Amino acid sequence: MIEVTNLTKHYVGRTAVDNLSFHVEPGEVVGFLGPNGAGKSTTMRILAGYLPPSEGSAKVNGFDTFKQSIQARRSLGYMPENAPLYLDMRVKEYLHFRGALKGLAGRDLRRRTGEVMEACSLEDVRRKIIGNLSKGFRQRVALADALLGRPPLLILDEPTNGLDPNQIKQIRELLFTFKSRQTILLSTHILSEVEACCDRILLLHHGKLRANDTPQNLVKRLRVTSDVHIELSGGKDHESHLSQITGVRKITADKSEAPWHRFTLRVEARADIREALFDLALKQKWQVRELHRELPSLEDVFTELTMSDH
Ligand SMILES: Nc1ncnc2c1ncn2[C@@H]1O[C@H](COP(=O)(O)OP(=O)(O)OP(=O)(O)O)[C@@H](O)[C@H]1O
Numbered sequence: 001m002i003e004v005t006n007l008t009k010h011y012v013g014r015t016a017v018d019n020l021s022f023h024v025e026p027g028e029v030v031g032f033l034g035p036n037g038a039g040k041s042t043t044m045r046i047l048a049g050y051l052p053p054s055e056g057s058a059k060v061n062g063f064d065t066f067k068q069s070i071q072a073r074r075s076l077g078y079m080p081e082n083a084p085l086y087l088d089m090r091v092k093e094y095l096h097f098r099g100a101l102k103g104l105a106g107r108d109l110r111r112r113t114g115e116v117m118e119a120c121s122l123e124d125v126r127r128k129i130i131g132n133l134s135k136g137f138r139q140r141v142a143l144a145d146a147l148l149g150r151p152p153l154l155i156l157d158e159p160t161n162g163l164d165p166n167q168i169k170q171i172r173e174l175l176f177t178f179k180s181r182q183t184i185l186l187s188t189h190i191l192s193e194v195e196a197c198c199d200r201i202l203l204l205h206h207g208k209l210r211a212n213d214t215p216q217n218l219v220k221r222l223r224v225t226s227d228v229h230i231e232l233s234g235g236k237d238h239e240s241h242l243s244q245i246t247g248v249r250k251i252t253a254d255k256s257e258a259p260w261h262r263f264t265l266r267v268e269a270r271a272d273i274r275e276a277l278f279d280l281a282l283k284q285k286w287q288v289r290e291l292h293r294e295l296p297s298l299e300d301v302f303t304e305l306t307m308s309d310h
Pocket of ligand 1: 011012014015016034035036037038039040041042043081
């Protein structure tokens with residue numbers, strides 16, 4: 001559905017996308033991640049036909065987004081960052097107007113406008129002026145616009161940007177209803193959104209692809225350490241006993257209420273020391289009221305892959 005090959009985009013004095021190659025298969029929901037300025041919006045704009053590449057190519061549904069721009073654009077619905085809308089138009093009027101621009105007409109245009117308003121829960125506000133809507137509703141109007149032409153591919157650039165937690169949840173639930181029906185490329189800074197919705201992650205840094213895998217595999221492959229928390233009472237010299245366990249790199253004493261002691265043990269990535277900890281507690285006659293391991297999260301993956309400058 002998307003084929004990006006050696007794509008490069010130079011702006012004056014800056015390379016925003018640097019020799020980028022990736023594929024998105026039909027039906028996949030792919031999260032496009034990266035720190036600010038990584039080149040996500042630039043790549044999405046090239047895919048949506050808004051910008052020409054400097055080098056390389058991008059194809060959507062088999063059509064080159066620059067050389068066969070009209071056919072490529074018919075295959076996708078694009079929701080740009082901070083979705084620009086005509087604020088003095090009413091919701092239904094706007095969608096009608098946009099549908100006509102996308103080549104819909106007559107009964108089909110009316111039916112499709114109704115369908116996208118229903119899909120995006122806009123029926124109650126269909127007569128409202130867009131400029132008077134909350135940001136969450138405006139994002140839904142932009143999403144409805146992207147859906148109008150029944151495109152097989154949706155390209156969504158930070159669809160939940162600037163929304164409050166309830167609105168984010170609503171948009172996420174909406175996207176979830178599109179899953180399995182639609183191919184989606186979604187850029188976002190909200191990692192829980194990616195974990196909830198995406199089959200695969202493309203992680204961009206300085207315009208280059210840093211990772212291309214499922215969220216689960218990325219977390220598994222991560223080289224960072226994990227933390228084990230234990231809260232215990234009784235005995236003494238806890239830290240020196242704990243440091244004897246194989247795989248423990250660092251011990252931190254956390255705040256706790258007497259007579260309890262709380263420690264965080266940083267351990268090597270693949271080591272699971274929980275059984276050894278349990279055995280130690282039995283041997284030392286410690287009472288234990290908490291013991292749990294905290295695995296690396298997608299946030300740790302993001303940090304590890306994007307903190308360096310290379
Ligand atoms: N029209 C432009 N002219 C010059 N430089 C630009 C232009 N658009 C983007 N850039 C620069 O290109 C780089 C990539 O920007 P881009 O907007 O693609 O990143 P992004 O990953 O989408 O970031 P964000 O998460 O902040 O939206 C940035 O350094 C940005 O300043």
